[in-house]
Amino acid sequence: MSNPSLVIVGSIGIDHIETPSEKRGGILGGSASYACAAASYFTSPGMVGVVGDDFPQAFLDLYQSFDVNLDGLQRAKGRTFSWTGVYEENMDNRSTLETVLGVFENFEPKLPESYLDAPYVFLGNMHPGLQLHVLDQIRAPKFVLADTMDLWINITRGELEQVIGRVHMLTLNESEARLLTDRHTLLDAADALLKMGPDHVLIKKGEHGSMLFSRQGAFIQPAFPLGRVTDPTGAGDTFAGAVMGYLAEHDACDEAAIRRAMVHGSVVASFGVEAFTLDRLQSLRKPEIDRRVEDLLGMMRVDL
């Protein structure tokens, strides 16, 4: 297998999820799982993560069916990271019932030689210390995207600020952008985040799409309107993974490429939430993505 041009690090989990209409246990989850599967439509990503000795072979086979490079996947003694969550009636809010860190607790990402020259890197949501540890190993990254969450903003702000100062793009959701910057409006928050270092800030707004901010201005990416959302878990990771996959495929990271990447990311994520875990992505074929991209572009077009 050739050296991956995109390296993705993040959690690999076994999820137990309850939505208003269904309950599913023991399914594959984690930011690295969603992001790698999504990226695989554009490039063969190199995964960095850790699983325990309880991790089913079927999930490893699944990664390989997506053509994910597993050279950076570690196997450790103990339980695989696991998340149990429940969604409220409108799917807008969710509660975590249980998080088992398992082997993720002592995870020390060690990248294989074949990953070290990767130009594109996605640092999925995890302890910023681990994100820095990965970043330190990559020799000459061209474009690094980092994700984070409220937990790290609250308890490891110093290290998180180091990450933010070293990446090209930061992604987080609206409330996290406000929490991190202490600014009320999205425009002010984005402004403050750009001042912290990254060239681009990508704010995720769930069913309302996303917004890109840079010194070149703003871009508003609407979500693909869906009839039915079965499980929104991993939608942000799917989006970000597809964005990075698209950039790696085209070896471009200018504003225009990022905007096109966001359209593709939005579409891949719209498929992802149609089913639990990677079920929909597993059956998804490139022409379906292309068709929905055309549809979405048509819905964004003012001049017909």
Added chain:
Amino acid sequence: MSNPSLVIVGSIGIDHIETPSEKRGGILGGSASYACAAASYFTSPGMVGVVGDDFPQAFLDLYQSFDVNLDGLQRAKGRTFSWTGVYEENMDNRSTLETVLGVFENFEPKLPESYLDAPYVFLGNMHPGLQLHVLDQIRAPKFVLADTMDLWINITRGELEQVIGRVHMLTLNESEARLLTDRHTLLDAADALLKMGPDHVLIKKGEHGSMLFSRQGAFIQPAFPLGRVTDPTGAGDTFAGAVMGYLAEHDACDEAAIRRAMVHGSVVASFGVEAFTLDRLQSLRKPEIDRRVEDLLGMMRVDL
């Protein structure tokens, strides 16, 4: 004054509004006020409405400063319609503290001869019986937009369905679309609304913009991202008024014209919410609208 090509009927009110940061009483409000002011940037609209003998001359002067045709404005004995409302902390929800119908209770819109050949008509949110009464008087309307609200869906559904069956475009917000159709997803609701008669359905989503549905597909119009919202009252009427003003100015109502009209409507509404009542619109000049339209189009553009 020449005959208006756009006729706007709706409420004219004296509002008392409390937001988390400010309280303003005795200010001009009502759907016809907001819609006419917004439309006036594109055409000189003919207003249809009623005011009581307490209605300040200053407000009439204000309408005239916007070049609104007042031939269809009735003056009646009694109090002007009045609305008192308070916004919650996040401005997302508001509560009505008091509604005084006043002269609006016995309002019988009688259109002046000069209005009867108007090709463009905006039936602002009010009792569907009144909307029908106005529609009956217009001789050969080319494009009629009707707005409505949950109250009329709940208590006068029969007449409302008659209105919907006779207009070219229906506008309402997301929750009202669900209430009226008993469909959960926006796509299903829009589908059901199109089956009720109109060629276009325009769903308002507040700070998340709006969506247009027609047999030609969907269009997603993002809201102009704002640093600061002072008072969202009348934003939907401002949006709809500007949409209709734009269509009347260009004498066009095809899909492309409506999409361009929505961009302009979104921009005029974004100015409107920067201050209470018509305060911001009063000082707003066309070049400011054009500049923000260019900015917003730039934020919607994928191909740079």
